[in-house]
Amino acid sequence: MDLQQYLTEAAAVEREAVAAFDAAPDAAALEAARIAFLGDRQGRVKALQESLKAIAKEDKPAAGKRFNEVRTRLESVHSARRSSLDHVTSAAVADLTLPARRQWRGAKHPVTLVIEEIEGIFRELGFTIALGPDAETEWYNFGALNFPPNHPALDAHDTLYLEGEGLLRTHTSPVQVRTLQTYAPPIRVLIPGYAYRRDFFDASHAPAFMQIEGLCVDEGISFVDLKSTLNLFAERFFGAARTRFRPSFFPFTEPSAEMDVQCGICGGGGCPACKGTGWIEILGSGMVHPSVLEAAGVDSERYTGWAFGMGPARIAISRYGIPDIRILYDSDVRFLEQIAE
Numbered sequence: 187m188d189l190q191q192y193l194t195e196a197a198a199v200e201r202e203a204v205a206a207f208d209a210a211p212d213a214a215a216l217e218a219a220r221i222a223f224l225g226d227r228q229g230r231v232k233a234l235q236e237s238l239k240a241i242a243k244e245d246k247p248a249a250g251k252r253f254n255e256v257r258t259r260l261e262s263v264h265s266a267r268r269s270s271l272d273h274v275t276s277a278a279v280a281d282l283t284l285p286a287r288r289q290w291r292g293a294k295h296p297v298t299l300v301i302e303e304i305e306g307i308f309r310e311l312g313f314t315i316a317l318g319p320d321a322e323t324e325w326y327n328f329g330a331l332n333f334p335p336n337h338p339a340l341d342a343h344d345t346l347y348l349e350g351e352g353l354l355r356t357h358t359s360p361v362q363v364r365t366l367q368t369y370a371p372p373i374r375v376l377i378p379g380y381a382y383r384r385d386f387f388d389a390s391h392a393p394a395f396m397q398i399e400g401l402c403v404d405e406g407i408s409f410v411d412l413k414s415t416l417n418l419f420a421e422r423f424f425g426a427a428r429t430r431f432r433p434s435f436f437p438f439t440e441p442s443a444e445m446d447v448q449c450g451i452c453g454g455g456g457c458p459a460c461k462g463t464g465w466i467e468i469l470g471s472g473m474v475h476p477s478v479l480e481a482a483g484v485d486s487e488r489y490t491g492w493a494f495g496m497g498p499a500r501i502a503i504s505r506y507g508i509p510d511i512r513i514l515y516d517s518d519v520r521f522l523e524q525i526a527e
């Protein structure tokens with residue numbers, strides 16, 4: 187290779203390399219071009235350096251000078267192109283003029299909000315929280331709670347039976363029995379949890395629903411304690427000016443009563459929310475049946491108690507004006523966000 191050929195080849199490498207670096211659209215393409223021209227092993231510049239050995243001794247200084255010029259220029263063109271690509275990339279990532287993305291924060295479910303508020307009121311009255319298993323035995327769910335076999339009251343409690351002896355509890359009341367078996371009176375507990383019934387899933391029924399009940403057992407507990415405590419609760423929770431108790435029947439309480447609160451919307455005059463009656467039914471209650479105390483091993487001659495149970499989903503529905511109970515099960519963020527606190 188004579189000097190003229192060498193200089194021609196050097197000019198070609200320089201021209202092609204500059205074109206390739208400038209045309210690289212991104213960092214990966216630029217790196218590929220760098221390896222092709224400036225690569226240590228097989229780059230075109232490396233080959234140009236190797237060719238120097240074949241140049242005649244008297245031409246070597248001129249060829250070597252040209253080689254250094256080409257290598258230096260290509261390194262600087264490559265470096266300039268790389269920083270310009272870096273700048274484009276980082277500008278896209280950190281555009282400080284973009285509006286900030288709103289972070290979505292989780293929030294409590296409406297039924298959870300209702301339960302926590304109920305718990306808060308009763309906690310001030312000395313109640314603690316008790317929990318129990320969702321899968322129960324027939325004895326805990328029915329027998330210990332004074333449901334006679336084949337009694338009509340069982341019809342309302344048709345549930346899902348498990349293999350063997352078990353069933354999904356139809357109410358949270360089995361936890362009353364478990365609490366009475368475990369702790370000696372005085373007892374004041376609040377029992378939130380899921381209950382299961384063989385109900386169709388429609389606008390006002392669900393086969394799995396939250397229930398919350400309360401139990402108070404001690405010496406000398408009377409219906410006065412039941413009424414005064416529940417009246418206090420109704421006043422705190424519903425802002426109810428008046429309440430009323432209607433006789434009712436539950437196997438596990440005697441006497442039993444449904445409690446209504448005066449409709450807060452119409453003040454008792456009658457409106458669609460209270461179906462024109464002026465009252466809203468909120469819970470069932472009663473004095474714990476002596477048979478329930480005895481079944482749990484508590485002396486019913488010495489101790490008496492009262493209990494109540496209510497459905498926090500129904501309370502949430504009336505409180506938040508929810509038209510269909512199934513919405514509570516959808517976990518649709520657009521709905522939950524409207525109620526989230």
Ligand SMILES: [Zn+2]
Pocket residue numbers: 449450451452453454455456457458459460461462464465
């Ligand atoms: Zn009303």
